[in-house]
Amino acid sequence: MDADPRFTLSTGLLMTKFSDLFKGSCLAVLLASAVPVWAQDSNSIIFVQPVEPQGLDPTVSSPVAAGQVTWQNVFEGLVAIDRDGRVVPQLAKSWTISDDGLTYSFDLRDDVEFQNGVHFDATTAKFTLDRILSEASTNGQKANYTAISDVKAVGVTTLVLTLSDRNADLLYWLGYPAAVMVEPSTVDSNGTDPVGTGPFKVTEWRKGDRVLMSAWDGYWGDAPAIASLTARFINDPQAQAAALKAGQVDIAGNLNAPELFDQFTDDPAYTAVVGAGEMEVIAGMNNARPPFDDQRVRQALMMAVDRPSLVAAVSSGYGTAIGSHFSPASPFYQDLTEEFSYNPEKAKALLAEAGYPNGFSFDFKVPNRSYAQRSAEILQAFFAQIGVTANIQSSDFPAAWIQDVFKDTNYDMTIIGHSEPLDIGIYARDPYYFNYDSSDFRAKMDKVATATSEAEREAGYRQAQEVLAQDLPALFLFSYPKLGVWKAGIEGVWENGPVPANDMTDVHWVK
Amino acid sequence: MTRLLTLFRGLLVTAAVLLAASLVIFLLIDAAPGDPAEIMLGTSAQADTLAALRHELGLDLPLFSRYLSWLGGVFVGDFGQSYTYGVAVGELIGDRLTVTLPLTVMATALAVAVSLPLGVVAAARPGRAEDNLASLFAQIGIAVPNFWIGLLLIVTFSLNLKWFPPGGFPGWEAGFNAALGSLILPSIALALPQAAVLTRVTRAAVIEVTNEDFVRTARAKGLTKRRALWRHTVPNALLPVVTMLGLQIPFLISGAVLVENVFNLPGIGSLAYQALSQRDLIVVQNVVLLFVAIVLVVNAGTDALYARLDPRLRARK
Numbered sequence A: 001m002d003a004d005p006r007f008t009l010s011t012g013l014l015m016t017k018f019s020d021l022f023k024g025s026c027l028a029v030l031l032a033s034a035v036p037v038w039a040q041d042s043n044s045i046i047f048v049q050p051v052e053p054q055g056l057d058p059t060v061s062s063p064v065a066a067g068q069v070t071w072q073n074v075f076e077g078l079v080a081i082d083r084d085g086r087v088v089p090q091l092a093k094s095w096t097i098s099d100d101g102l103t104y105s106f107d108l109r110d111d112v113e114f115q116n117g118v119h120f121d122a123t124t125a126k127f128t129l130d131r132i133l134s135e136a137s138t139n140g141q142k143a144n145y146t147a148i149s150d151v152k153a154v155g156v157t158t159l160v161l162t163l164s165d166r167n168a169d170l171l172y173w174l175g176y177p178a179a180v181m182v183e184p185s186t187v188d189s190n191g192t193d194p195v196g197t198g199p200f201k202v203t204e205w206r207k208g209d210r211v212l213m214s215a216w217d218g219y220w221g222d223a224p225a226i227a228s229l230t231a232r233f234i235n236d237p238q239a240q241a242a243a244l245k246a247g248q249v250d251i252a253g254n255l256n257a258p259e260l261f262d263q264f265t266d267d268p269a270y271t272a273v274v275g276a277g278e279m280e281v282i283a284g285m286n287n288a289r290p291p292f293d294d295q296r297v298r299q300a301l302m303m304a305v306d307r308p309s310l311v312a313a314v315s316s317g318y319g320t321a322i323g324s325h326f327s328p329a330s331p332f333y334q335d336l337t338e339e340f341s342y343n344p345e346k347a348k349a350l351l352a353e354a355g356y357p358n359g360f361s362f363d364f365k366v367p368n369r370s371y372a373q374r375s376a377e378i379l380q381a382f383f384a385q386i387g388v389t390a391n392i393q394s395s396d397f398p399a400a401w402i403q404d405v406f407k408d409t410n411y412d413m414t415i416i417g418h419s420e421p422l423d424i425g426i427y428a429r430d431p432y433y434f435n436y437d438s439s440d441f442r443a444k445m446d447k448v449a450t451a452t453s454e455a456e457r458e459a460g461y462r463q464a465q466e467v468l469a470q471d472l473p474a475l476f477l478f479s480y481p482k483l484g485v486w487k488a489g490i491e492g493v494w495e496n497g498p499v500p501a502n503d504m505t506d507v508h509w510v511k
Numbered sequence B: 001m002t003r004l005l006t007l008f009r010g011l012l013v014t015a016a017v018l019l020a021a022s023l024v025i026f027l028l029i030d031a032a033p034g035d036p037a038e039i040m041l042g043t044s045a046q047a048d049t050l051a052a053l054r055h056e057l058g059l060d061l062p063l064f065s066r067y068l069s070w071l072g073g074v075f076v077g078d079f080g081q082s083y084t085y086g087v088a089v090g091e092l093i094g095d096r097l098t099v100t101l102p103l104t105v106m107a108t109a110l111a112v113a114v115s116l117p118l119g120v121v122a123a124a125r126p127g128r129a130e131d132n133l134a135s136l137f138a139q140i141g142i143a144v145p146n147f148w149i150g151l152l153l154i155v156t157f158s159l160n161l162k163w164f165p166p167g168g169f170p171g172w173e174a175g176f177n178a179a180l181g182s183l184i185l186p187s188i189a190l191a192l193p194q195a196a197v198l199t200r201v202t203r204a205a206v207i208e209v210t211n212e213d214f215v216r217t218a219r220a221k222g223l224t225k226r227r228a229l230w231r232h233t234v235p236n237a238l239l240p241v242v243t244m245l246g247l248q249i250p251f252l253i254s255g256a257v258l259v260e261n262v263f264n265l266p267g268i269g270s271l272a273y274q275a276l277s278q279r280d281l282i283v284v285q286n287v288v289l290l291f292v293a294i295v296l297v298v299n300a301g302t303d304a305l306y307a308r309l310d311p312r313l314r315a316r317k
Helices: A017-031 A063-070 A122-133 A170-174 A237-245 A258-265 A295-303 A307-315 A344-353 A370-385 A399-407 A423-428 A439-449 A454-471 B002-031 B036-041 B047-057 B063-075 B089-124 B129-143 B146-160 B176-210 B213-220 B225-262 B268-277 B281-309 B311-316
Strands: A044-049 A079-081 A087-089 A092-097 A103-108 A148-154 A158-163 A200-206 A210-215 A228-233 A270-275 A280-284 A361-367 A389-395 A416-418 A474-479 A482-487
Touching: A044 A063, A044 A237, A079 A170, A087 A092, A087 A170, A103 A122, A122 A148, A122 A158, A237 A258, A237 B146, A258 A270, A258 A482, A280 A370, A295 A344, A295 A474, A307 A370, A307 A474, A361 A370, A361 A399, A370 A389, A370 A416, A389 A399, A399 B036, A423 A439, A423 A454, A439 A454, B002 B063, B002 B281, B036 B047, B063 B281, B089 B129, B089 B176, B089 B225, B089 B268, B089 B281, B129 B176, B146 B176, B146 B225, B176 B225, B213 B225, B225 B268, B225 B281, B268 B281
Parallel strands: A044 A228, A361 A389
Antiparallel strands: A079 A087, A092 A103, A103 A158, A148 A158, A200 A210, A210 A228, A270 A482, A280 A416, A280 A474
């Protein structure tokens, strides 16, 4: 499952129920009999992603889908996030952070040009950051940068950021697609005709279908091994698998159909890799509404769920049970699945203690996405074992769900995939759809933000996960892996997905 | 003069219907849950970012003035700017029409080419093998949804036989044959239910006319059964067929939405679906209005065709 373009917390399968019912069964059976034949063009790569972005500029709106096409391929940032999830230098060669953590000083490269020939310097960098922070900014990730109180260009290659508060995550977010460097004169047209500093240039966007890119010869770094790069948008997971089998696409960075994945692992014509993904599927509860305002009830519901069985049933066993909000892809992941693991008897007892010896019934608002619907049905059966009745109500995603659950918090329980890295801070937000209010948790998040060392920051993140594993503002279910499939003979594809991206800059065919 | 008056009146009625439709569409879409700005920005956005985007998109204006500015634009051919793509809606729709138009025309042609002969042959020998075959075809075509037919076609002809691509559209610039090739399976999937309905209607109409007095007279005059069928029965049976063809257009359009999604074609149907799920309201408004306009034009066309097919209607004018 992949990230939806508009949602930091979602998966983007615009997959309706009918396709689920029919396609899954018939294509799964028959795909196996198809034998791939394709002409191999060693100079080009076509990758597939489920959701077409709304615009190709990741600095406006929600960056996920735009970034999946253009981040690293077309646009670059001061720093970048590499395939292991680490922050690495990019347009900034190096940086220093003052002892109080409030001043960041970047030393920028002086050999970088934008694809329209304009030179990149500290003034452009200042422009980019000021634009994110401005009043009229429509950058959906603005919240991650508001710790910056002042941006100064000192000379041509030095950029100095002053922070109002210590923020240990800032550097990471500067590497995120939402903070890529843009050239001032192109900001109005970047959505359709992006101009970045990256190795590929967008040549054409056939809306509804694909984006064509070609290698740009003015790139400051090493030239990519391929001359042409194409992003194709295929929404339906079965159609993605069919396009791979037919040789129409070369790479699916994250095949959205776990039930079809085995056919590729068994086929020597493909490389199929189970990588760690960022998406956590959780059943969020309205913590302000009885009976979910009672911690014991939430803990009882968690103990009613056999997470490994859930993973087996929902995603053909591809996935990892989680006990808190981080996925195993996160460098700060802590395995907390032993807390409140499957134990229906204990769950019943706890429920009785909380005053519900005969259980209760509630409305379960489920987005019309296949993983969510499947998970909800299985959860319903688990809850029934402890006398709790879940009435499943399908909710049109994204529109109705956003309004009803996310914005108006008019719900008891819902289920959704959160795919943003490092997003554990959502539980400290007020308001957020969980209506979870914990000073203990907020204290842990403050500890993360004000950490003066990497070890301290990591400790903060681990403690934050532990608080959630006890409090269970949401039922933590499982994380989806990144199921990568590409033609044998291709190398350099990201196996793990620390950031929702299709960084194709190292991809090449083996000669 | 009277002809001109009729034409003028027709245009006036069409304009009034379009205007009413535009208001209904606008109000319905506005009432649907989901705020475009919120959907575009995702769930991390802060309130001030949301407000900035709403202002940029003009969503902070009152309902009525948004309606008027859309309508005013439509009058001068400016359909507005897509919220999500950020390009002119007219351009977006124009691009997509280059896929949907050939698709629906091919599907209609195919449906007519299959159903007319099949219906006539079935009617000529009711109860015989041909008739049973035609009714089997009609039953299957009506019962099986077109997206499922599409999937079967993909599995059979693309994945196993490899005659056609399993979906996607290479663009007309990739060459006429490649583009047309990618439309063949979708147009079959789209045509089949149409063909099934038309076969039934044709068969029923031909059987009905066969029992008319003038056909018996023609036969009595010594015309062979076959000549009487093609010269007298079929032309007179076409009226209900044309009516049905006109009535099928809305189904063809809704079918295109499904088929384009199954075959992953960048047409109007998939644009409508995508825009609706992303609440790109301005695109939805215009696409639905376009659908209304198409239905009106087709109805007018059917009426005109009636007059040609039925001399009685001509005489009345």
